[in-house]
Amino acid sequence: ETGVTQSPTHLIKTRGQQVTLRCSSQSGHNTVSWYQQALGQGPQFIFQYYREEENGRGNFPPRFSGLQFPNYSSELNVNALELDDSALYLCASSGRGNTEAFFGQGTRLTVV
């Protein structure tokens, strides 16, 4: 177990709706990254948060947004859901300046 926890584990939403996914980072880690993993693919970087500020973003539209809280937990928000947003969403935590990232079990989002 990595100590990174995500909620919920599964979620079904309708196209056009909004969703919020949550992540608690591992103790001692101040950096949280979010990834999207489509079926049969490797994880794709969405964005990273360090000390409550966005610190790098992948090739995802602005309807993907996030927050990091003072306790370093984080949220991923997706607006105007599309069918292609169906995927496993992964949260990873790490220490600053350390690429050694540990992942949670993921949230499986299905958009219908």
Next chain:
Amino acid sequence: QKEVEQDPGPLSVPEGAIVSLNCTYSNSAFQYFMWYRQYSRKGPELLMYTYSSGNKEDGRFTAQVDKSSKYISLFIRDSQPSDSATYLCAMSLGDDKIIFGKGTRLHILP
């Protein structure tokens, strides 16, 4: 050309065999190289983490990085059925995003 290329498999080997998994990459600036193991419907689990070129061994696992060839490998000795999973190679420039391969599905046959 994709930044990281990884054969998706599936790769099937008999129990006890040595498994060799490989990735190639195009960005010579990558400095950090990782291997993750992912069981079905679970998050990736960090197996090996190396900086720059060279070898690293941890139990039955050995990771090799050849930066001159832009090629990384993971070897699993005395493979077990519990090693059956998807293995993801990954690399990074520093403390920002990690770039993953598509993953290789490995089946260890009892």
